Amino acid sequence: MIVIMLIFLSAFFAFFISDSIDRTITDLMYSMMASDQKPIAAVLTGDLDGRDREYLSTYLRADETQTSFLVDDGEIIMASRSPEQEKQVQNWLLHQADSLEEALPDAVREGICRQGGREFYYRMERLPGENGPLILVTYMSDLYASQFRESLINSTVYVIIIVFFLMLMATLIWVFSIIRPLNQIRSYISQIKQGKDVDLYINRGDEIGDLAQELVTMKDELSRQDKAKEEMIHNISHDLKTPIATIKSYSESIKDGIYPYGDLDSSVDVILHNAQRLEEKVHNLLYLNRVEYLVSSDASGVVTNMKDVVEQVVLNSAVIRPEIEIITDVEEVFFDGLIEAWRVSIENIMENAFRYAKTYIRIEVRENDLRISNDGPKMPEDRIDALFRPYEKGEGGRFGLGLSIVSKVTKANNYLVQGYNLPDGVCFRIYRPMKKEPGKQKRRNQRK
Known part of the structure; x- marks a missing residue:
């Protein structure tokens, strides 16, 4: 930055200041000569007597920086001084004066x-x-102009140097005002990476202050998620431990000829029930990792027929609660993304709906809009925004992963998901607010 400033100032001085100084000096030379010619012209325009001529000659000889002379009919009749080394200059000026005699008056x-x-x-x-x-001629060599130019340039250079150092100091102060908070942010990130609990205090109203605030917010959110994740792992461990302990104790009792539930069949049923619970929990955990792969897969240009997906999910889930009526109003539309990811997302929403529905579940699919509603109890308003967060504790203290999987899939495919209450129940909606680009070529998934 300093080098750039030096180059800029040098170019500025070379192309602008120097040319401006030369014009100023030239104007000054002409002004000085015009000023000295005024009293001479005043005398010459009056009646001259011997005393006036003597005064005029004395005045002309008084200024050593300029040489003045009068030309009358092509001859020098009065001169302040006539140096031999300047004869060539005087002859040239005398020739120019001859041409001026024929010019307009006061030329x-x-x-x-x-x-x-x-x-x-x-x-x-x-x-x-x-x-x-008469032609009044005044001339002066460039010696005075050179001296004046050197003095003016020196003064200008001093001013430029002072301005440069002031700008340099202001730039350094500005740079350090940026470097210091950036170093604080770097140290903060480094300590967070090491797992330390640190705070960041940067009170600025610019972009750096906004960045610092976002980092603090991100750290708080990550800390919240870490705590929720630890609590979830603790609860999942407890949930896994209970059926495993039951299976183990019942199996050992049966092996010893003891039937804890009265008879062999009832005791085995308990083992099978807990094995089923264990299988479901392990399946959810494994699929949480599976969905990370699905949403990160390259699905560019791939679309899914949502009518096929809904029909398949409805067919597979109809036996969960046969008393629940499933109402479908589905158009044949295509959503961006892999078919397996969308199937899992709809299955998770349907599983949630079956858990709470009283009499019916309604599925509606339109272009870039899918809604699944039921007549179950309404959701607490203060919990709606947290429905799709990962590791969020749900009703009854359970940690549900299903809706967080839905959120991952929709965001990966540039859709939005939301839940809201209806007058007679709740609804989950997946939609895209912007229209799809026309003419975009896509590969279509085949129904599996």
Whole structure:
């Protein structure tokens, strides 16, 4: 950044400041000569006597930085000084003065004469005289201009250096004001990665402050999920331990000829019931890992016929509670994503519906919109937003993974899922608010 600033200032000085200084010095040279010519012109435009001529000659000789002379009819009649080394310059100016005599009254000519490897600034002014027009010529070498330019450039360079260091200091302060909170954030992330319980205090109103706040929020959410996960694992371990202990104790009793439930068949039924419970719990845990693979699989361009999926799920789940009426209103539409992931998602919603439904379950499928409702008890309003969070404790203290799996699948395929209460029950909806792009080619899954 410092190098860039140096390059910028150098280019700025080379292309702008230097050219501006040269124009300023040129204007100043012409202004100085015009200022010195004013009293001369005032004398020449009046009646000249011997005293006036003496005064004029004294005035012309007083300024050593400029040389002035009067031209009358192509000849120099009065000069402040006439250095030998400047004869070539005076002859050139004398020639230019001849051409000015024929110009309009009060004509002025300014310019730069280059003679002998040097530059001379000149100014000519046509004035009325007693016997005809006079040309007042004033010139000065570039020595004074060079000295003035050097002084002006030095002053400008000093100002630029001061401005540069002020900008540098402001930049360094700004950079350090960014580096310090970034180092705090890096240290915070490093300590979080090591499992330490640390806090982050960055009170800023810019993007860095927003980033710090988001990191703190993320850390709090991860901590909450970790605690919920630990509690879930503890509960799952307890749930697994109970049927395993029952199976083990009943099996040992039967082996010893003792039937804890009265007879052999009843005791074996208890073992089979607990084995079934154990199988269901293990199946849910295994499928939680399975769904991670499904949602991370490359499903780009793949679509699923939701009518086929709903019909298959309804056919397989109708025996769960035969007394529950399943009402379907399904159009043949296609959702983005793998068929297995969508089947599991609908199965999980249907399992939840069968658990709470009283008389019916309704399934409606439209373009980018699927709804499954039932007439079960309404959900607490303060629990609706947490329904789809992983490891969230549900009703009765159970940790349900089914709806969190639904949330993973829908998000992976760019859909939204929500639950809400109806006047006579509850509804779960999977939808996409934006329209699908027209003409997009997709591969269709075959019904399995």
